[in-house]
Amino acid sequence: AQSVSQHNHHVILSEAASLELGCNYSYGGTVNLFWYVQYPGQHLQLLLKYFSGDPLVKGIKGFEAEFIKSKFSFNLRKPSVQWSDTAEYFCAFLDTGRRALTFGSGTRLQVQP
Amino acid sequence: GAGVSQTPSNKVTEKGKYVELRCDPISGHTALYWYRQSLGQGPEFLIYFQGTGAADDSGLPNDRFFAVRPEGSVSTLKIQRTERGDSAVYLCASSVAPPGGISYNEQFFGPGTRLTVL
Numbered sequence: 001a002q003s004v005s006q007h008n009h010h011v012i013l014s015e016a017a018s019l020e021l022g023c024n025y026s027y028g029g030t031v032n033l034f035w036y037v038q039y040p041g042q043h044l045q046l047l048l049k050y051f052s053g054d055p056l057v058k059g060i061k062g063f064e065a066e067f068i069k070s071k072f073s074f075n076l077r078k079p080s081v082q083w084s085d086t087a088e089y090f091c092a093f094l095d096t097g098r099r100a101l102t103f104g105s106g107t108r109l110q111v112q113p
Numbered sequence: 114g115a116g117v118s119q120t121p122s123n124k125v126t127e128k129g130k131y132v133e134l135r136c137d138p139i140s141g142h143t144a145l146y147w148y149r150q151s152l153g154q155g156p157e158f159l160i161y162f163q164g165t166g167a168a169d170d171s172g173l174p175n176d177r178f179f180a181v182r183p184e185g186s187v188s189t190l191k192i193q194r195t196e197r198g199d200s201a202v203y204l205c206a207s208s209v210a211p212p213g214g215i216s217y218n219e220q221f222f223g224p225g226t227r228l229t230v231l
Contacts, residue, residue: 004155006155043116043117043221043222043223043224043225044156044204044206044222045222046219046220049219090155090156092155099144099146099161099168099169099208099210100146100148100158100161100169100172101148101156101158101220102158103148103155103156103157104155105153105154105155106153106154106155
């Protein structure tokens with residue numbers, strides 16, 4: 001079955017630290033990959049997405065992610081986190097036969113001032 | 114502009130009861146999705162509507178779950194004979210669907226309905 005794995009369930013960082021959240025998917029076909037973020041008390045919102053082309057994609061708020069096909073990975077990165085980045089982050093993919101997303105279990109990021 | 118809205122925001126019910134959860138998508142969005150998010154998990158797909166019809170209901174866990182979208186806008190998720198395991202946040206999302214093809218349009222999520230079955 002197609003799935004997404006996020007191995008970091010809870011990450012605690014100090015402000016200005018660098019961030020990398022892991023995401024691995026298991027699907028052999030063409031995938032479209034996404035990172036969603038849910039800030040406390042807010043809706044899920046799209047952070048960035050990869051469809052094709054340059055495997056390094058940039059999203060909002062200084063986030064970026066790199067698609068590495070050989071590793072089935074799509075890790076999220078930010079060079080310097082802020083307290084306002086405290087949120088839950090979800091990796092997701094959409095296979096080309098469907099329009100619904102398959103989400104990972106999420107990573108809760110806590111940034112300490 | 115207005116986003117996706119869901120009502121009620123919270124619903125507490127007793128085991129065995131029937132519940133209805135409502136979703137108002139963004140105006141003009143023809144695609145509508147329901148997801149369920151259990152504690153500590155990511156959202157899980159339930160059903161997808163394109164217009165009035167359910168294009169994919171493969172995520173519905175069993176026949177106690179049913180969803181409708183009679184006029185291609187508002188959707189209602191219906192759960193019969195609720196069980197404690199149905200307790201979760203039910204999320205609705207909508208997107209602009211292209212007239213054809215398989216290209217993706219961003220899904221915009223609502224705030225969810227938190228369902229608690231006692």
